[in-house]
Amino acid sequence: xxxxxxxxxxxxxxxxxxxxxxxxxxxxxxxxxxxxxxxxxxxxxxxxxxxxxxxxxxxxxxxxxxxxxxxxxxxxxxxxxxxxxxxxxxxxxxxxxxxxxxxxxxxxxxxxxxxxxxxxxxxxxxxxxxxxxxxxxxxxxxxxxxxxxxxxxxxxxxxxxxxxxxxxxxxxxxxxxxxxxxxxxxxxxxxxxxxxxxxxxxxxxxxxxxxxxxxxx
Amino acid sequence: xxxxxxxxxxxxxxxxxxxxxxxxxxxxxxxxxxxxxxxxxxxxxxxxxxxxxxxxxxxxxxxxxxxxxxxxxxxxxxxxxxxxxxxxxxxxxxxxxxxxxxxxxxxxxxxxxxxxxxxxxxxxxxxxxxxxxxxxxxxxxxxxxxxxxxxxxxxxxxxxxxxxxxxxxxxxxxxxxxxxxxxxxxxxxxxxxxxxxxxxxxxxxxxxxxxxxxxxxxxxxxxxxxxxxxxxxxxxxxxxxxxxxxxxxxxxxxxxxxxxxxxxxxxxxx
Ligand SMILES: Nc1ncnc2c1ncn2[C@@H]1O[C@H](COP(=O)(O)OP(=O)(O)O)[C@@H](O)[C@H]1O
Ligand SMILES: [Mg+2]
Numbered sequence: 001x002x003x004x005x006x007x008x009x010x011x012x013x014x015x016x017x018x019x020x021x022x023x024x025x026x027x028x029x030x031x032x033x034x035x036x037x038x039x040x041x042x043x044x045x046x047x048x049x050x051x052x053x054x055x056x057x058x059x060x061x062x063x064x065x066x067x068x069x070x071x072x073x074x075x076x077x078x079x080x081x082x083x084x085x086x087x088x089x090x091x092x093x094x095x096x097x098x099x100x101x102x103x104x105x106x107x108x109x110x111x112x113x114x115x116x117x118x119x120x121x122x123x124x125x126x127x128x129x130x131x132x133x134x135x136x137x138x139x140x141x142x143x144x145x146x147x148x149x150x151x152x153x154x155x156x157x158x159x160x161x162x163x164x165x166x167x168x169x170x171x172x173x174x175x176x177x178x179x180x181x182x183x184x185x186x187x188x189x190x191x192x193x194x195x196x197x198x199x200x201x202x203x204x205x206x207x208x209x210x211x212x213x214x215x216x217x
Numbered sequence: 218x219x220x221x222x223x224x225x226x227x228x229x230x231x232x233x234x235x236x237x238x239x240x241x242x243x244x245x246x247x248x249x250x251x252x253x254x255x256x257x258x259x260x261x262x263x264x265x266x267x268x269x270x271x272x273x274x275x276x277x278x279x280x281x282x283x284x285x286x287x288x289x290x291x292x293x294x295x296x297x298x299x300x301x302x303x304x305x306x307x308x309x310x311x312x313x314x315x316x317x318x319x320x321x322x323x324x325x326x327x328x329x330x331x332x333x334x335x336x337x338x339x340x341x342x343x344x345x346x347x348x349x350x351x352x353x354x355x356x357x358x359x360x361x362x363x364x365x366x367x368x369x370x371x372x373x374x375x376x377x378x379x380x381x382x383x384x385x386x387x388x389x390x391x392x393x394x395x396x397x398x399x400x401x402x403x404x405x406x407x408x409x410x411x412x413x414x415x416x417x418x419x420x421x422x423x424x425x426x427x428x429x430x431x432x433x434x435x436x437x438x439x440x441x442x443x444x445x446x447x448x449x450x451x452x453x454x455x456x457x458x459x460x461x462x463x464x465x466x467x468x469x470x471x472x473x474x475x476x477x478x479x480x481x482x483x484x485x486x487x
Contacts, residue, residue, distance in 0.1 A: 114312040117274050122325040123302035123376065136315055 006176075007188070011195055014172040017085055017159075018152035021092035026145050029097045030134075033104025033141075038112050038133060048105055054098035059091075060157030066091040067161050083164035088172065091158035096148035103144030107137045139210050150203045154196060221303040222379050223285035224250040226271070226412055231280030233266055239436055240266045244280070246431040246441035248380075251409040253402060255427035255444075256416045257459070259468060262433040264416035265309065268382050271414075272306040273297045284380070302329060305378035309385045311369025313357035318349055318368050321357075325376050339375050347371040347401065363394025370401060381405070383415040387422065399426055420460060424448060432456050434464075 036047065068074050070082040070090075081087045112133050119132045134141070156174035163170035165179060173196050180189035226248050233241035240263045248254035256264050269275040271282055273289070281288045289300045305325075313321050322343055326336045344353050347367055352360050360368065366386065373381060386402070387395035403426070405411055417423055423430055424444065431441035432455070440447060440456040451457040458464045 114308075115314075117269075117308070118312040118314075120274060120298075120301060121272055121306045121308070122328060122372070123298065124328045125298060128328055132314065 007192060007195070009168065010171055010173055010176045010192070013085070014153060014174075015199075017088050017172065018092060018149060021089045021152050022096055022145060022149040024089070025093045025096035025148060026100055029100035029144075030104055030141060033101040033144075034108055034130065034134060034137075036101075037105040037108025038116065044109075048102070048109070051098045051102035051105065055102050057095060057098065058157065059095055059151075059155035060161070062091050062095050063158035063161030066094070066158065070162065082162060083166060083170060085163070085170055087162040088159045088170060091162050092152040092155065095155065095158060096152055099148040099151060100141075100144040103147070104137070104141050107140035107144075108133060111137055139213070142210060143207055146203050146207050150200055153199060221299075224412075225284070226380055226414070227281075227283040228267075228271070229281045229283065231267070231270060231282070232278040233263075233270055233275060233436075234278050235266075241270065241277070241280075242436045244433070244436075244438040246438055248412050248414045248429065250379075250412050251406060252428040253406055253413045253415065253426050254429040254431065255423040256414065256431050256433055257418065257420065257423050258416075258433035259418060259459075259464065261435075263436040264433055265384055267433065268306055268384055268414075268416065271382060272301060272304065274306075302376070303378060304380040304382065305373035305376060306382040307366075307369050307373045307384065307386065309388060310362075311365055311372070313360070313365060313368060313372075315357060317354050317356060318360065318364075319344065319353040321368060322349075322372050322375055325372060329376065343371045343375050348397070361394075363390035363397075366390055366394065366398060367401075370398060374405070378411065380412040380414065383413070385416055385418070387417070387419070395422075402426060420462075432459060434459065 036044070066087065067082065069076050070079070070087055071077055072082075081090070115133050115136050116129050119129045124132070154174060156172075156178060159165075159170070159172045160175050160178065163172065163175065165171050165175040167179075171179070173192050177189045177192050177196075180186070180192065227245075228247065229245045231241050231244040232239065244263070244267060246254075246256075256267065258264055266275060270277045270290075273292075277290055280290065282290050284300075292300055314324060319340060322340045323336050326339060331339075344350055347370065349364075349368060349371060352364050352368070357365065370383070370386065373383075383402075386398050390398075399422070402413060402415070406413060406428075415426070427444045429442065430444050430447040432439040432447065432453075434455055439459075440451065440453045446452075447456060448460050451460060455464070458467075
């Protein structure tokens with residue numbers, strides 16, 4: 001028992017929380033990105049730039065914003081979500097949406113005109129058009145999702161602030177690393193760090209394979 | 218409802234604008250079943266735009282396109298799809314979806330909800346007919362541009378369209394691939410069931426293939442008639458200049474002037 005079960009539960013918790021946040025973000029960001037990417041409208045460039053700058057939004061600041069929202073005095077304080085896994089999911093979700101939406105929009109803006117015209121010319125319906133635009137851009141969209149997941153897994157600021165780093169309740173890999181280091185358990189911190197790096201490595205590896213397979217023309 | 222079979226398509230008084238800039242002005246001509254109608258004209262004449270308007274991929278400012286006794290430009294949106302399903306438009310650079318060539322050929326059939334077993338048979342026949350056997354299982358990025366055009370043509374024909382529109386079907390591919398495509402078009406004409414409309418800026422190709430010719434120039438339909446009318450007995454001065462190559466010379470001179478050079482410098486730098 002001891003540190004071993006600590007570690008596995010922390011790792012499992014982190015993955016579940018980050019994956020849930022990424023999935024919710026994807027469910028919002030992908031349709032949004034497809035919808036906006038397929039259309040030409042005034043101010044599109046501004047919105048794309050906005051998403052791009054939000055991609056690098058500091059997790060710590062997001063943590064503070066969500067904290068203000070969820071704290072007792074905040075507008076959503078009555079929900080009592082602060083220092084719960086849900087709070088972390090909310091914060092990571094907002095961090096992730098601009099990443100997924102931004103990557104989806106730029107991919108689709110560049111690769112949708114021909115897909116739309118070809119689908120219609122071949123006799124397709126509106127539904128066929130959306131389906132084809134989605135499936136032909138699947139790789140960049142999935143890349144966006146994986147980049148988002150990687151960011152969620154490795155951010156520390158937001159989950160620390162809104163999760164509170166409570167052992168066996170809201171402690172993630174990254175916040176545990178902070179705690180262990182503070183407690184002088186440097187080796188445990190390093191071990192968790194290694195787990196994080198290996199996980200990140202696998203994500204990047206999968207991404208590379210996806211992109212290689214997607215080589216177009 | 219649009220009739221799915223018709224013997225003639227007639228374009229009348231067609232106008233189209235990109236923003237404010239006119240790309241088609243008062244364009245009218247017709248194309249008939251069992252004949253190849255070549256729309257010729259230099260780059261930027263409006264050929265691609267004309268085809269997009271006919272396929273309802275671009276909305277005309279005004280004008281009519283008659284087929285089977287109906288103006289297809291006036292169809293309610295719900296019937297636009299039926300019109301597109303009765304014709305086929307092969308773009309200059311056909312886009313193949315990121316799946317095998319075989320699966321690409323099945324796409325228009327699946328969209329028409331044709332039973333799986335029938336799709337497999339039609340696709341297999343097309344693969345043989347268009348000599349796509351070697352590339353049938355390949356993804357688009359492993360296919361040459363000539364093969365892509367051939368696959369695009371095959372995909373357009375699996376649905377047996379009443380009207381086949383081809384935008385520069387042999388531009389930017391090698392002579393052998395061009396020859397093959399020309400042969401398929403001649404075979405299709407011989408079958409006599411399809412209106413074939415193609416654009417080309419290659420006058421030799423128009424002479425080889427076309428029965429009828431329409432000359433577009435700066436968005437205007439200058440003259441339309443049989444191949445012999447246009448090439449041997451042009452009535453319009455622009456037609457005469459275009460078919461004997463003088464207009465191309467003028468265009469080169471204009472481009473050179475735009476670049477601030479005399480044509481001779483262009484030649485010497487080669
Ligand atoms: N998407 C577009 N936006 C604005 N102008 C365009 C667009 N596409 C084509 N044009 C212009 O319309 C004219 C006709 O183009 P096009 O139909 O492509 O000619 P062609 O196929 O004969 O070369 C050209 O002057 C071209 O610059
Ligand atoms: Mg063109």
